[in-house]
Amino acid sequence: MNIMEVDTVRLDEKKKAVVIIDQTRLPGQIEFLELKNAEEIWRAIYLLQVRGAPAIGVCAALGLYVLAEQIKEEDYEAFWARLKKVSDYLNSSRPTAVNLSWALERMERCLEIYHFNGGEDDRAGWLFCLHEEALKIYAEDIAVCRRLGEYGMSLIRDGDGILTHCNAGKLAAVRYGTATAPIYVGMEAGNHYRVFCDETRPLLQGARLTAFELQAAGVDTTLICDNMSASVMKRGWVDAVFVGCDRVAANGDTANKIGTSVLAAVARQYKIPVYVVAPTSTIDMRTASGDDIVIEERKPEEVTEMWYSERMAPEGIKVYNPAFDVTDHSLIAGIVTEYGIARAPYAESFRDIFARKEACGGDLLVQN
Numbered sequence: 401m402n403i404m405e406v407d408t409v410r411l412d413e414k415k416k417a418v419v420i421i422d423q424t425r426l427p428g429q430i431e432f433l434e435l436k437n438a439e440e441i442w443r444a445i446y447l448l449q450v451r452g453a454p455a456i457g458v459c460a461a462l463g464l465y466v467l468a469e470q471i472k473e474e475d476y477e478a479f480w481a482r483l484k485k486v487s488d489y490l491n492s493s494r495p496t497a498v499n500l501s502w503a504l505e506r507m508e509r510c511l512e513i514y515h516f517n518g519g520e521d522d523r524a525g526w527l528f529c530l531h532e533e534a535l536k537i538y539a540e541d542i543a544v545c546r547r548l549g550e551y552g553m554s555l556i557r558d559g560d561g562i563l564t565h566c567n568a569g570k571l572a573a574v575r576y577g578t579a580t581a582p583i584y585v586g587m588e589a590g591n592h593y594r595v596f597c598d599e600t601r602p603l604l605q606g607a608r609l610t611a612f613e614l615q616a617a618g619v620d621t622t623l624i625c626d627n628m629s630a631s632v633m634k635r636g637w638v639d640a641v642f643v644g645c646d647r648v649a650a651n652g653d654t655a656n657k658i659g660t661s662v663l664a665a666v667a668r669q670y671k672i673p674v675y676v677v678a679p680t681s682t683i684d685m686r687t688a689s690g691d692d693i694v695i696e697e698r699k700p701e702e703v704t705e706m707w708y709s710e711r712m713a714p715e716g717i718k719v720y721n722p723a724f725d726v727t728d729h730s731l732i733a734g735i736v737t738e739y740g741i742a743r744a745p746y747a748e749s750f751r752d753i754f755a756r757k758e759a760c761g762g763d764l765l766v767q768n
């Protein structure tokens with residue numbers, strides 16, 4: 401099976417389950433998981449069986465619909481209270497990727513609006529509304545990532561060398577991914593790129609996931625260790641850095657996988673532009689700057705043991721394991737969104753991007 405031909409996350413209507421590719425088994429095995437209850441969905445997100453900001457958001461939205469089906473209350477207040485509780489529970493699975501709370505809030509809001517505006521105000525109606533919204537979030541992810549690819553492609557030329565960090569590829573979304581979308585869309589147009597992917601310690605998303613999916617897509621891919629980026633840049637092999645992100649603050653500071661800020665600092669040294677590729681759902685205008693972004697800290701074993709059959713570090717060693725870091729906006733050449741490319745000063749540029757979004761009803765699918 402070619403990983404590029406299956407959606408990372410989808411709804412199985414018959415089985416009433418969210419189906420995900422288990423990313424902890426890649427690249428060795430392509431296995432699917434059927435998530436049917438709240439604990440399974442929470443654990444899948446927490447354990448990174450589904451990961452990457454957009455994929456987490458889609459999984460949570462589809463998951464909330466699946467869980468809503470299991471709420472039998474016919475009284476709206478009781479139905480709403482149960483749904484809110486389960487939504488808050490899913491939201492507690494990971495703190496940094498804003499797409500998680502964004503998707504859950506969107507689901508909650510759509511139900512409230514539906515209820516207050518009348519219509520078929522019964523359990524069947526509420527489920528219909530949640531079903532439509534969840535599928536909309538899923539479909540939008542595909543359309544939005546495609547548009548990110550089109551805008552991102554305008555920043556590179558045929559033959560360029562691109563360096564990426566972590567996995568912001570199709571495995572981090574439903575299809576195209578964010579940072580990889582310009583590569584995939586460019587390839588459809590007949591272009592070829594040389595892509596370097598950082599292995600991305602500690603969990604090796606670059607080696608296990610990005611290298612795997614780029615290779616499956618037929619991209620000229622070279623895997624490097626995280627500490628090799630300066631070497632490939634110095635040799636002139638890299639024309640641009642493309643990364644995804646988990647949360648962009650209103651001033652353009654960007655939280656992404658740990659190591660991104662180091663990469664951005666190195667790229668600045670070699671005058672190589674760093675582009676963050678992000679759907680507007682990842683831009684959090686309620687967070688003023690990177691200082692206000694909550695950075696997830698994960699367990700020490702991810703550094704001392706995980707993904708290796710033997711322990712690599714001495715027992716009892718002190719470990720610091722933040723999953724993300726914040727890249728200062730001054731190191732970012734542009735933030736590629738589905739409504740255009742934002743540039744510094746970001747606060748102003750984001751206002752234009754959101755005005756454009758507002759102008760088409762906030763709905764990219766309508767605009768197409």
Ligand SMILES: CSC[C@@H](O)[C@@H](O)C(=O)COP(=O)(O)O
Nearest residue numbers: 451452453568572578644645657
């Ligand atoms: C399009 S995905 C953007 C980010 O979520 C991605 O770059 C990243 O840092 C993922 O981290 P992960 O811990 O694997 O979920």
